[in-house]
Amino acid sequence: MAEAQLQQFLKKIEQLNAFVALSEAQPEVRQALQDCSNHHDVVQLAAQFGFEIGRRWGDSSPKQPRPTDQPNLLRGDRPTSGQERTDVLASGQHWRLERIHSCQASSPAEGWYDQEDSEWVLVLQGSASLQFEDEESPRDLCVGDALLIAPHRRHRVTATDPDPGTVWLALFWSADA
Template sequence: MQIAHGNLLTGLPPDSSAEVFELLHQHGGLKIERVVSSGQASPPGFWYDSQQEEWVLLLSGSAGLTLEGGAAEHVMRPGAWLHIPAHCRHRIEWTDAAQPTIWLAIHHDVPGAP
């Protein structure tokens, strides 16, 4: 048996010109990743639309997310989490440019979906 371990707040990528997605664990319909953002946002008119559900936890920095049809932008600060149902279109409006915004993202299949 091989044990994996690490620290989500260390070993950050030195280049902050692009968001960095790091796969931490994957098994069946489950994927866990660390995302490091440094001032990035979704391109104008772009919306994420995933077949999987997503649960995100903001560990450091800050960000603003918009869910399609939502009344207000979700401003996220350390400790804030958000569940995004499958096919709930969403976009990142902004991430903190002064410090890394570190996310823990858990993607999983929809229970009972074909």
């Protein structure tokens, strides 16, 4: 582990310990923590008290500039809440590779994707829930989870993370390939 990563890790532990100490000292903070229903609620609550616990392992500080010739799939313009941004990274005659950045976005309640192409999708950052029309419950996906979606298998996104959002890598290809 590089020294900078070690310092980032130790800083997060320090912030977590201080937030725990505050919740033990103040019953109202403990109750608010208990009322949180997910990780994002906890991060938001901690931020209200000045604690930065939301950065994930490997996230760099926005203050650290990156060389322009060193692209990173996890950085870039974030969509506004409720929106999604798609960038085609590469493509060929019968395929395309996309980076999809969703920020607290979901498919319309009545909307289903029914696509001609096969799709392989991988969650690079954040988490999401994806519902197949032929399954009773949505599938919860987190970093590293991948799915292969057959052509015409109707599906929809039911939830993605709030800021900084969910980043997907999606490969689409047609049967002609």
